[in-house]
Amino acid sequence: MAKFRRRTCIILSLFILFIFSLMMGLKLLRPNTATFGAPFGLDLLPELHQQTIHLGKKVDFQKSDRINSETNTKNLKSVEITMKPSKTSELNLEELPPLNYFLHVFYYSWYGNPQFDGKYIHWNHPVLEHWDPRIAKNYPQGRHSPPDDIGSSFYPELGSYSSRDPTVIETHMRQMRSASIGVLALSWYPPDSSDENGEATDNLVPTILDKAHKYNLKVTFHIEPYSNRDDENMYKNVKYIIDKYGNHPAFYRYKTKTGNALPMFYVYDSYITKPEKWANLLTTSGSQSVRNSPYDGLFIALLVEEKHKYDILKSGFDGIYTYFATNGFTYGSSHQNWANLKYFCDKYNLIFIPSVGPGYIDTSIRPWNSQNTRNRINGKYYEVSLSAALQTHPSLISITSFNEWHEGTQIEKAIPKRTSNTVYLDYRPHKPSLYLELTRKWSEKYSKDRTTYTSDQQQH
Numbered sequence: 332m333a334k335f336r337r338r339t340c341i342i343l344s345l346f347i348l349f350i351f352s353l354m355m356g357l358k359l360l361r362p363n364t365a366t367f368g369a370p371f372g373l374d375l376l377p378e379l380h381q382q383t384i385h386l387g388k389k390v391d392f393q394k395s396d397r398i399n400s401e402t403n404t405k406n407l408k409s410v411e412i413t414m415k416p417s418k419t420s421e422l423n424l425e426e427l428p429p430l431n432y433f434l435h436v437f438y439y440s441w442y443g444n445p446q447f448d449g450k451y452i453h454w455n456h457p458v459l460e461h462w463d464p465r466i467a468k469n470y471p472q473g474r475h476s477p478p479d480d481i482g483s484s485f486y487p488e489l490g491s492y493s494s495r496d497p498t499v500i501e502t503h504m505r506q507m508r509s510a511s512i513g514v515l516a517l518s519w520y521p522p523d524s525s526d527e528n529g530e531a532t533d534n535l536v537p538t539i540l541d542k543a544h545k546y547n548l549k550v551t552f553h554i555e556p557y558s559n560r561d562d563e564n565m566y567k568n569v570k571y572i573i574d575k576y577g578n579h580p581a582f583y584r585y586k587t588k589t590g591n592a593l594p595m596f597y598v599y600d601s602y603i604t605k606p607e608k609w610a611n612l613l614t615t616s617g618s619q620s621v622r623n624s625p626y627d628g629l630f631i632a633l634l635v636e637e638k639h640k641y642d643i644l645k646s647g648f649d650g651i652y653t654y655f656a657t658n659g660f661t662y663g664s665s666h667q668n669w670a671n672l673k674y675f676c677d678k679y680n681l682i683f684i685p686s687v688g689p690g691y692i693d694t695s696i697r698p699w700n701s702q703n704t705r706n707r708i709n710g711k712y713y714e715v716s717l718s719a720a721l722q723t724h725p726s727l728i729s730i731t732s733f734n735e736w737h738e739g740t741q742i743e744k745a746i747p748k749r750t751s752n753t754v755y756l757d758y759r760p761h762k763p764s765l766y767l768e769l770t771r772k773w774s775e776k777y778s779k780d781r782t783t784y785t786s787d788q789q790q791h
Contacts, residue, residue: 656688
């Protein structure tokens with residue numbers, strides 16, 4: 332009888348463990364109906380909370396102990412183990428599928444290390460405290476301490492690299508080329524300015540353009556919410572970018588339905604600025620108008636809340652993108668809303684650019700934000716996101732991100748790494764190149780699908 336009871340208990344325990352594991356996996360895929368209370372989700376976004384918080388710009392050193400397939404173990408009493416980066420094999424460009432210039436990836440050049448910058452930049456990001464002191468007191472404060480403790484739940488194959496290292500830039504371009512990504516959307520601040528934890532990076536643009544051109548990649552600009560951004564200084568900065576970089580062969584232009592080839596500018600946190608201000612820049616009658624001038628372009632607004640649609644129309648933007656790689660976090664980032672957004676864009680002649688991503692985890696930088704983690708599930712989350720985007724027949728797709736390591740959205744190669752108190756997440760059982768390979772697969776599919784539905788549209 333005792334044996335029977337013991338066997339029954341074991342079977343029951345295994346069954347409960349199986350159900351728990353299954354529920355965790357499904358939870359982190361996030362069905363389309365999943366929602367987050369507006370007070371929590373939107374509190375993270377500028378202007379939607381009394382304290383401005385720019386996602387991805389602040390960091391915490393505590394690793395999440397979330398139970399999932401990408402276990403992040405803390406306080407291990409083990410020796411440091413770092414897997415050596417695999418040697419980058421020579422790219423045979425002739426064997427790779429052609430670049431897809433309708434597939435864009437967000438790229439960050441804000442990283443630094445002592446060898447190239449005299450100090451670590453961004454890898455040692457400071458802690459972001461929760462705005463509620465009652466919650467904040469439960470979490471540690473301080474800075475990460477590279478090279479072994481960095482502001483990320485994953486660890487790059489290239490280590491805590493510098494964005495100034497020409498070898499790093501070239502390796503990044505090779506990785507993008509191997510993934511059949513045609514365009515990188517470069518995070519950009521005006522000369523002599525930067526995000527609050529970084530340093531000026533505009534002086535890197537010429538090298539990035541040159542390295543991109545070597546692999547036939549194009550570069551567009553992702554305008555960050557620099558201090559006091561408004562219609563007047565946006566005009567000056569657009570003029571600066573086009574005057575300084577517009578003649579480079581790697582400078583990206585998108586051919587519109589009317590046949591014009593125009594520069595494209597993604598505008599992060601565009602909703603912070605009032606529509607009336609944007610209209611001065613983006614409508615033909617505006618006081619600072621770029622329209623029908625040498626500085627005209629396609630300006631893409633970030634849509635977070637549904638109501639932003641109408642502000643975007645009033646502002647004179649040419650399209651919308653959704654940026655966040657967290658299905659369910661915002662209205663714009665929720666896959667279930669993409670069909671409606673595409674319909675809205677078609678109705679008002681706007682470009683719809685859904686943003687897809689491989690997953691999301693910022694608990695190394697915001698330990699209190701684990702409910703917004705999205706498990707990668709060995710690439711399944713990414714493929715679900717790409718499939719949802721393709722179903723809307725978009726003109727362009729953007730990927731969040733190539734190397735936003737703080738939020739764990741990177742498709743750049745990551746490696747297993749263990750230190751005395753941390754095990755970083757990685758892509759095992761797959762290779763470090765998993766997400767580049769998945770991107771290449773879906774880039775080919777998107778290219779074929781897009782050819783089909785754009786030709787259908789032209790026939791009607």
